[in-house]
Amino acid sequence: MKIELLKLLNFRNYQQLEISFHPSLNVIYGKNGSGKTNLVEAIYVLGLTRSFRLSQEKTLILDGAISTKVEGVIRNRYKTTYTVLLNKEAKKVMINDNKVGKLSDYISKITIVLFHPDDLRFIKDTPSTRRKNLNISISEMNLDYLRVLNLYNKILKQRNAYLKQMIINHHETTSYLDILTSKLVDAGLYIYQKRKTFLEKVNSYLARLYFQITGLEGLEIVYRSSYEKKSKEEILQAMQSGLEKDLMLGKTSIGIHGDDLAFLLKGKDLKEYGSEGQKKNAIIAYKFSELEIFKEKTGYYPIFILDDLFSELDQEKVQNILRLLSSDVQTFITTTSLGILSSFENHLYKQIHIEDGHVIGESEENGK
């Protein structure tokens, strides 16, 4: 999957932009605050209709403007024009100028794997952030996953509310609770299985990629779930034994809403032991794994965005990462330093020089 052309209107600090991209490598360079992340963010918004930044959606609109438009021509098997229109109240998406009613029908069309420095939260942050990142990874490949996850969360809320009611009313019979519990476990087991399979797939690539980047062996992700190796009956039994505790807390203690994962390097948790660079490289290896999993599933590579990839990495790791880039994958790299470009000698690529929301230079490099 490749993006050939991108048009922006009033997006962040771009009033108007029309730019074509190289089918394999695009290097976006410029000073801090020039608009590099904004540009790759626009590609992300084109695909997913939302940003990867935590900022409010309306900040995507150029200050002072009332709406923004992101349009892109994507080539997969066919050439397709995608459009995202956003004003302060509403969002509208179109494919080849036809309005698409359901966002989920639109989002499933364009696949993107993104690395952003905030992704280090996948290692550093809380279990809930790790679950969120994992959910994003899996639901990009499987929309049913998102549907079932939403269902799980809805039933979980109902169960928790009912537990609280039982406490207040000194309610003893559990027949309605049992129905909710059973439904919850059905949805939970589906999510558990998808998470497990996905992480197993990641693990089939991760160690090799991490070794290629860092020369270190033995990286793996371990998945921790209260459902681990349990049948439905065993989970129901465990929940039955935990009922008293649930009633005391007024919430459900066993379930996939408590899942977590860890990146272990030779058995040691990178969160506790890893250096900043080791963590960053682990996330990068995870992203490269995602590319391969997408390819396995869909037959083509997603668009690959690497924002601020190079900060904090030594020259050797940078070289190793660049060596992993395949010309089959359309890749976008942002950087403040052109010096890094000496590393691209074996690639065909396009340089895009950004200054203050404008492209002030574009050139195709032929490499060697």
Ligand SMILES: Nc1ncnc2c1ncn2[C@@H]1O[C@H](COP(=O)(O)OP(=O)(O)OP(=O)(O)O)[C@@H](O)[C@H]1O
């Ligand atoms: N809605 C908006 N309207 C106008 N300008 C905006 C808007 N949102 C962000 N900006 C501006 O965009 C700039 C930031 O752009 P961006 O994050 O793309 O920088 P960058 O080139 O990636 O910088 P760095 O190298 O520091 O990561 C800032 O100057 C910010 O004020």
Ligand SMILES: [Mg+2]
């Ligand atoms: Mg940036």
